[in-house]
Amino acid sequence: xxxxxxxxxxxxxxxxxxxxxxxxxxxxxxxxxxxxxxxxxxxxxxxxxxxxxxxxxxxxxxxxxxxxxxxxxxxxxxxxxxxxxxxxxxxxxxxxxxxxxxxxxxxxxxxxx
Amino acid sequence: xxxxxxxxxxxxxxxxxxxxxxxxxxxxxxxxxxxxxxxxxxxxxxxxxxxxxxxxxxxxxxxxxxxxxxxxxxxxxxxxxxxxxxxxxxxxxxxxxxxxxxxxxxxxxx
Numbered sequence: 001x002x003x004x005x006x007x008x009x010x011x012x013x014x015x016x017x018x019x020x021x022x023x024x025x026x027x028x029x030x031x032x033x034x035x036x037x038x039x040x041x042x043x044x045x046x047x048x049x050x051x052x053x054x055x056x057x058x059x060x061x062x063x064x065x066x067x068x069x070x071x072x073x074x075x076x077x078x079x080x081x082x083x084x085x086x087x088x089x090x091x092x093x094x095x096x097x098x099x100x101x102x103x104x105x106x107x108x109x110x111x112x113x
Numbered sequence: 114x115x116x117x118x119x120x121x122x123x124x125x126x127x128x129x130x131x132x133x134x135x136x137x138x139x140x141x142x143x144x145x146x147x148x149x150x151x152x153x154x155x156x157x158x159x160x161x162x163x164x165x166x167x168x169x170x171x172x173x174x175x176x177x178x179x180x181x182x183x184x185x186x187x188x189x190x191x192x193x194x195x196x197x198x199x200x201x202x203x204x205x206x207x208x209x210x211x212x213x214x215x216x217x218x219x220x221x222x223x
Contacts, residue, residue: 002155033211042215043156043201056210090155098209099144104155 003027004105006091012111018079021108025072025093031055032074033092033102034066043090049074050097081112119202119214126192127222134217135186136202144205145178145185150216151198159200160187189219197221 003026013019025032034046045058049068060066063081068074078085088109092102119136126132136145144163148156160171162178162185169176175188185204189196202214 002157004155043213045211045213092155099205101144101146101158101161102203102211103158104148106153106155109153 002103002105004091004093004103006105006108008108009106010109012113013081014113015081015083017081018077019081019110021076021078021089023074023076023091023105025074026103029093029095029103030072031094031097032068032072033094034074034076035090035092037088037090037107039087046076055097078110083112086110086112117202117204117212117214119217121217122215123218123220125220125222128192128194130192132189132192132196132219133186134200135184136204136214137184138204139183140206141182142204142206145176146203147176147185147187148201148203149198150201156201192221194221194223
């Protein structure tokens with residue numbers, strides 16, 4: 001168990017809808033990262049937060065947004081969903097802002113129908 | 114921009130064989146990390162490397178941080194069925210930006 005908790009585990013929704021994925025980092029970790037993994041694909045970095053502030057942005061679509069709250073949990077909001085958004089979404093956390101190992105949750109599997 | 118190349122893309126091995134995979138970067142990294150992902154689960158950290166030349170073991174796994182700081186390898190000795198999965202390398206540059214390789218799919222046959 002990595003200590004990173006993601007909910008829900010599975011999510012099935014229709015195109016055009018909006019969903020929110022939630023992540024609780026490991027106790028003591030200040031950085032939260034979001035990754036997308038499509039079928040048979042690698043890990044695509046979406047966004048990183050450090051202690052409530054956006055730290056780095058990757059290939060995140062404008063339809064997607066995220067935030068990190070004062071208690072350090074994070075939410076990833078996906079709106080106007082398309083079939084191609086179906087993927088595994090992983091949250092990871094680390095102690096420091098940079099250069100410390102990431103610890104991953106078990107992901108949320110999103111299916112858009 | 115920097116590129117991280119992981120090879121091989123996949124490998125089919127027999128139980129008991131040794132496995133080797135590597136990652137190379139177009140630029141210098143300060144940290145190399147190796148992860149394993151089982152189906153339907155999140156990647157799990159196997160080994161973290163912080164210094165050029167560093168050689169670190171974790172059970173049957175051994176990883177090294179290349180002297181040039183542009184490469185790393187992971188070896189698995191005497192593979193067993195539970196070694197099946199996808200292995201990812203990740204490197205962090207001087208700006209702290211972490212980049213993942215595309216992964217190596219390992220299939221172990223009895």
